[in-house]
Amino acid sequence: MPDLRDLLDKAAGQPSEFPDIDSIRRRARPGLVRRRLAVLLVCTSVALAGWGGLRALGGYLVRGDGQVVAPADIPAQPTARALLDGQLEPGLYTGDLTPYLFSLETRTDDWSVLVAQPGWIALSFRQYILHFQIWDSVVDPAATSAEAQQPVPEDLLTWLAQHPRLSTSSPSEAAVRGVQGQRTDVRVVRPLEQTPAECSGQQCVILARASGGEQVDIEVAQQARFRILGPPANQLVVHYRAPESEFAVLEQAAEQLLAGIRFLATP
Numbered sequence: 001m002p003d004l005r006d007l008l009d010k011a012a013g014q015p016s017e018f019p020d021i022d023s024i025r026r027r028a029r030p031g032l033v034r035r036r037l038a039v040l041l042v043c044t045s046v047a048l049a050g051w052g053g054l055r056a057l058g059g060y061l062v063r064g065d066g067q068v069v070a071p072a073d074i075p076a077q078p079t080a081r082a083l084l085d086g087q088l089e090p091g092l093y094t095g096d097l098t099p100y101l102f103s104l105e106t107r108t109d110d111w112s113v114l115v116a117q118p119g120w121i122a123l124s125f126r127q128y129i130l131h132f133q134i135w136d137s138v139v140d141p142a143a144t145s146a147e148a149q150q151p152v153p154e155d156l157l158t159w160l161a162q163h164p165r166l167s168t169s170s171p172s173e174a175a176v177r178g179v180q181g182q183r184t185d186v187r188v189v190r191p192l193e194q195t196p197a198e199c200s201g202q203q204c205v206i207l208a209r210a211s212g213g214e215q216v217d218i219e220v221a222q223q224a225r226f227r228i229l230g231p232p233a234n235q236l237v238v239h240y241r242a243p244e245s246e247f248a249v250l251e252q253a254a255e256q257l258l259a260g261i262r263f264l265a266t267p
Helices: 003-014 019-050 154-161 244-258
Strands: 054-057 060-063 091-097 101-104 111-117 120-125 128-135 135-139 166-168 181-188 204-210 215-219 223-231 236-243 261-265
Touching: 003 166, 019 244, 091 120, 091 128, 101 120, 111 128, 120 244, 128 244, 154 166, 215 223, 223 244, 236 244
Parallel strands: none
Antiparallel strands: 054 060, 091 101, 101 261, 111 120, 120 128, 128 236, 135 204, 166 181, 181 223, 204 215, 223 236
């Protein structure tokens, strides 16, 4: 018995005047699939937007309720300025003591730059000074004159501890971010017999000459803190001093400042 398709074909004549249903379905299938995928993607995007609260659209943000909002500005990173003579305002600075390079972040305007030159940076707080130095030479500890210069020893911490004119505390770890180091507190126990003119009439011991010829000394009744940073034979000396009765004030300010230092390059 002929089926329905045969009867329709016979009634329509040859060729058939009715469309081929199977052919139409085949042609329609890809479009149907694409529309279903599009609907699925839209639903997924809406769901993700609702879950995350926001989605990107051309540099703007679309909230879960569909409202377009401008993104918040990202704060610019502070630009570091070179240390130059004058008062330090709160901000980010860089200091160059080749081969050492460091950044310094200050939060107050308590400090000023007295010296900023190769091998020596000096910062002042009230009447006190914090030095960052690379020493060119040291004074012979056994000499009675400050003119007896010697090459800088490889281990300055040991040299200070063995100095016959000084009393030193036991060394302790004192790294500054980016470089290892140790520190010791120093006092004079046997000053030079002839007080050099550089000591302003006070009995003292001259320890070294820094880059540029700057004298490094400590006077009787003063307390000094030396922080020796970096590897032997290429060490950076950070030090400050004050009358013993005033040392605690300087210590607090100096250590707070040093906490804002990060070394960016070392030997």
